Amino acid sequence: MKIISWNVAGFRACLKKGFEDFFYTADADIVCLQEVKAQLDEIDFEPKDYYCYLNPADKKGYSGTLIYTLDKPISVTYGIGIDKHDHEGRVITLEFDKFFLVNQYVPNVKRDLSRMEYRMEWEEDIKKYLKNLETKKPVVVCGDFNVAHEEIDIKNAKANIGNAGFTYEEREKFSELLKAGFVDTFRYFNPDKRDAYSWWSYIGNCRARNIGWRIDYFLVSKSIIKNVSDPIIYTDVYGSDHCPIGIELKF
Numbered sequence: 001m002k003i004i005s006w007n008v009a010g011f012r013a014c015l016k017k018g019f020e021d022f023f024y025t026a027d028a029d030i031v032c033l034q035e036v037k038a039q040l041d042e043i044d045f046e047p048k049d050y051y052c053y054l055n056p057a058d059k060k061g062y063s064g065t066l067i068y069t070l071d072k073p074i075s076v077t078y079g080i081g082i083d084k085h086d087h088e089g090r091v092i093t094l095e096f097d098k099f100f101l102v103n104q105y106v107p108n109v110k111r112d113l114s115r116m117e118y119r120m121e122w123e124e125d126i127k128k129y130l131k132n133l134e135t136k137k138p139v140v141v142c143g144d145f146n147v148a149h150e151e152i153d154i155k156n157a158k159a160n161i162g163n164a165g166f167t168y169e170e171r172e173k174f175s176e177l178l179k180a181g182f183v184d185t186f187r188y189f190n191p192d193k194r195d196a197y198s199w200w201s202y203i204g205n206c207r208a209r210n211i212g213w214r215i216d217y218f219l220v221s222k223s224i225i226k227n228v229s230d231p232i233i234y235t236d237v238y239g240s241d242h243c244p245i246g247i248e249l250k251f
Helices: 011-015 019-026 116-134 168-179 185-189 222-227
Strands: 002-007 030-034 051-055 065-069 075-078 091-095 100-105 139-144 182-184 216-221 228-233 245-249
Touching: 002 100, 002 139, 002 216, 011 019, 030 100, 030 139, 051 091, 065 091, 065 100, 091 116, 100 116, 116 139, 116 168, 168 182, 182 185, 182 222, 185 216, 185 228, 216 222, 216 228, 216 245, 222 228
Parallel strands: 002 030, 100 139
Antiparallel strands: 002 245, 030 065, 051 065, 075 091, 091 100, 139 216, 182 216, 228 245
């Protein structure tokens, strides 16, 4: 089973920048999107044989997650069951026979860090949510986590310490998720790989110069890391300020 995750930074815009070509070329079983910024009737894309699940934000043109899947899930859950978190369309959970798949778009702390307190609450609550799912079956969680975990995951580490997405607080919460039993699939298979990024600022021609951050991840329950292979970052795919990432999952 091939699974892809991509923050499309506005799905309607991405559809005009080659998304459809990538979708069919990639030929994935499941495609998870973040920052969709659209309602279902605004999305002019209905791939044949795929089921579509959208969790839009209450606020139009903001946030939102979406999943296309060839296999019909056993169940679908929108949000994490906590009202203060469930108005921005940030989580969709699909239950399959062997695992849960969670597509998430983690809140940004904002440039001035004004949303840090909320982000810390989110991190604690999403960890509890994932660990609760894990009591039933293994979990795959993917999406834009809005944090570069270690210095190896960001081009200019020293210059960015304390900046949004690379604060000690955000990085520690990611570490806590790993300590709780989840595995960063890309880093597991590529422990020393540098210059592997999934997001680049539009400012300063950063993408062409590969001045980027790795903030998009596939994490899996430790019990199924043996079922994961071929983690990939599609660095040559454009259409957003993020690029897609993917894994293969075999049971």
